[in-house]
Amino acid sequence: MSTVLGTGTLPVPLSVRSQRSVQDFMLRMLFWLVGQAFLAAARWDKGLRRELAGWEEGFVLRFMVAPVGPMLLLKKRQGRLRYQGGSGSQADLTICFKTLGAALRLFTARLSFSDAFAQHRVSVVGDVARAMSVYRCFNQVQFYLLPGIMARKVLKRKPPLTFGALLIRCYVWFVGIPCGLFIPIRRRM
Amino acid sequence: MKANYFEFHNPLKILSGDQALENLPYELERLGVKAPLLVTERQLLEIGLVAQVAAVFAGAGIKLGGMFSEVPVDSSTQVVNQIAALFRELQCDALIAVGGGSVIDTAKGVNIVVSQGQDDLVALMGAETLHRPMKPLIVIPTTAGTGSEATRVAVIADLKRQVKLAFTSHRLIPDVAILDPRMTCTLPPLLTAATGMDALTHAVEAYTGLQKNPLSDACAVAAIELIRENLLSVVIRGEDRQARLALANAALLAGVAFSNSMVGIVHAVGHALGAVCHLPHGVAMAVLLPFGMEYNLKSSFADYAALLLPLADAEVYAATPHAARPAAAIAVVRTLLQELQQQCELPCSLREAGVNQTQFAEIADKALDDGALLFNPVEADREDLFNLLRNAW
Numbered sequence: 001m002s003t004v005l006g007t008g009t010l011p012v013p014l015s016v017r018s019q020r021s022v023q024d025f026m027l028r029m030l031f032w033l034v035g036q037a038f039l040a041a042a043r044w045d046k047g048l049r050r051e052l053a054g055w056e057e058g059f060v061l062r063f064m065v066a067p068v069g070p071m072l073l074l075k076k077r078q079g080r081l082r083y084q085g086g087s088g089s090q091a092d093l094t095i096c097f098k099t100l101g102a103a104l105r106l107f108t109a110r111l112s113f114s115d116a117f118a119q120h121r122v123s124v125v126g127d128v129a130r131a132m133s134v135y136r137c138f139n140q141v142q143f144y145l146l147p148g149i150m151a152r153k154v155l156k157r158k159p160p161l162t163f164g165a166l167l168i169r170c171y172v173w174f175v176g177i178p179c180g181l182f183i184p185i186r187r188r189m
Numbered sequence: 190m191k192a193n194y195f196e197f198h199n200p201l202k203i204l205s206g207d208q209a210l211e212n213l214p215y216e217l218e219r220l221g222v223k224a225p226l227l228v229t230e231r232q233l234l235e236i237g238l239v240a241q242v243a244a245v246f247a248g249a250g251i252k253l254g255g256m257f258s259e260v261p262v263d264s265s266t267q268v269v270n271q272i273a274a275l276f277r278e279l280q281c282d283a284l285i286a287v288g289g290g291s292v293i294d295t296a297k298g299v300n301i302v303v304s305q306g307q308d309d310l311v312a313l314m315g316a317e318t319l320h321r322p323m324k325p326l327i328v329i330p331t332t333a334g335t336g337s338e339a340t341r342v343a344v345i346a347d348l349k350r351q352v353k354l355a356f357t358s359h360r361l362i363p364d365v366a367i368l369d370p371r372m373t374c375t376l377p378p379l380l381t382a383a384t385g386m387d388a389l390t391h392a393v394e395a396y397t398g399l400q401k402n403p404l405s406d407a408c409a410v411a412a413i414e415l416i417r418e419n420l421l422s423v424v425i426r427g428e429d430r431q432a433r434l435a436l437a438n439a440a441l442l443a444g445v446a447f448s449n450s451m452v453g454i455v456h457a458v459g460h461a462l463g464a465v466c467h468l469p470h471g472v473a474m475a476v477l478l479p480f481g482m483e484y485n486l487k488s489s490f491a492d493y494a495a496l497l498l499p500l501a502d503a504e505v506y507a508a509t510p511h512a513a514r515p516a517a518a519i520a521v522v523r524t525l526l527q528e529l530q531q532q533c534e535l536p537c538s539l540r541e542a543g544v545n546q547t548q549f550a551e552i553a554d555k556a557l558d559d560g561a562l563l564f565n566p567v568e569a570d571r572e573d574l575f576n577l578l579r580n581a582w
């Protein structure tokens with residue numbers, strides 16, 4: 001005797017569902033963390049500031065997991081990058097992860113940005129040239145966020161840790177990210 | 190292979206060889222096409238190549254839905270929209286592209302507009318952004334180089350905004366590629382050499398890029414062997430049909446390779462040279478390839494060592510110690526370039542190609558924003574690109 005299943009009702013074990021929710025939560029946290037680190041590093045790092053200067057005012061960058069997973073939105077407003085929270089349907093450039101696992105691996109430094117592209121883990125909606133600028137920014141943010149040994153794994157070329165870079169790294173970890181906890185998301189356009 | 194995961198997608202049907210063109214009506218019928226729009230350029234119309242394509246429709250029970258023969262050297266959104274309007278007006282249901290890279294990319298652009306329900310191409314630019322099925326696209330290349338007949342890429346200039354829109358999607362891979370030696374035998378020596386070097390660069394960069402995989406490697410190696418055996422002889426004796434066909438096959442194979450493994454620093458800088466100095470793509474590739482290989486030498490040591498076999502031959506490969514093979518591979522490319530220069534005055538340096546050193550800053554900035562750089566095995570910053578340009582000058 002065969003069992004007939006209704007459409008889309010394949011049973012998913014509870015363990016898998018709960019694991020998925022945990023991963024979902026972790027990724028939301030990581031999105032927030034990287035977002036805050038990006039804002040903090042962009043205040044002091046010359047390279048990041050130069051990249052951001054090339055983005056037009058009002059530019060919205062979105063990282064998301066397809067089709068309806070967690071999101072990270074960053075917007076350039078009044079010349080500076082702002083955290084726009086974890087939802088939004090409008091963006092000028094969207095970097096979309098095909099799976100939650102791929103996004104987790106990228107944001108936990110187990111997959112490099114370039115390998116994510118090389119392995120077709122992401123799709124890009126928007127200008128590829130701007131995506132290259134985001135790639136350079138993301139590498140720089142990772143450099144500040146990650147210990148040297150991990151950064152070396154995911155960056156094709158790790159910049160030298162100068163005294164200035166060390167100061168920015170301290171600022172990102174001890175000022176930028178903690179402050180992010182107390183500053184409400186500004187959604188004003 | 191550099192990663193523990195790869196994707197390979199090549200749904201293209203390839204018809205290659207004598208009388209391949211005559212199969213066009215059959216293929217159209219197989220795809221359910223009733224009124225295809227032929228897209229081509231004026232020059233090909235004038236030298237009678239398009240007439241050869243039109244001739245195969247005689248008595249075949251299928252008619253062309255229309256023709257557009259004014260595709261310019263660089264495909265632009267303006268032309269794409271113009272052709273898309275014609276496509277709708279004539280109620281066409283498929284596209285046939287007869288020409289080189291710009292014609293093929295234009296046809297791909299038209300296909301995006303008529304299939305995706307979106308008139309503004311800018312809204313669709315990016316990677317993997319095309320979600321609706323496309324109209325059938327049959328490509329008949331008349332150059333042997335760009336490999337666009339086999340790739341998932343289209344580049345279309347937006348003249349108003351002064352930007353090049355890049356599209357990558359598996360949906361852009363044509364349905365059928367028809368390689369007929371009659372279609373490429375009129376290509377003059379310099380263009381043959383330049384487009385051949387473009388194909389060689391596709392294969393070399395695909396073999397050494399971050400996205401390389403066993404299938405793209407196989408295509409790249411096969412392409413390099415065919416180019417080694419045929420490029421110089423075709424430049425010397427253009428009427429050699431077998432060699433012409435071999436080169437067309439090589440270009441297609443290299444296209445399959447780089448469509449699944451992407452290109453690298455040579456293309457990033459080459460695209461920028463094209464945008465800033467209007468240097469023909471093939472010429473830029475020819476000049477830059479050895480310098481790009483040198484730039485990646487340390488990281489791609491093993492890959493270049495392996496490439497000596499298809500680039501030279503088994504005798505040379507066996508006689509060269511392993512440690513010397515990568516340098517020997519680069520030397521083989523340089524020798525080929527010198528021979529091509531003797532035959533058809535292909536420029537071997539940026540200076541000979543007429544590039545001005547004052548343009549280097551702009552070129553380096555543009556190259557940094559080129560997506561191909563992402564897949565290059567070695568990171569390159571502005572200064573590295575500057576040095577590469579200086580070396581190539």
Ligand SMILES: [Fe+2]
Pocket residue numbers: 335387388390391456470474
């Ligand atoms: Fe090319």
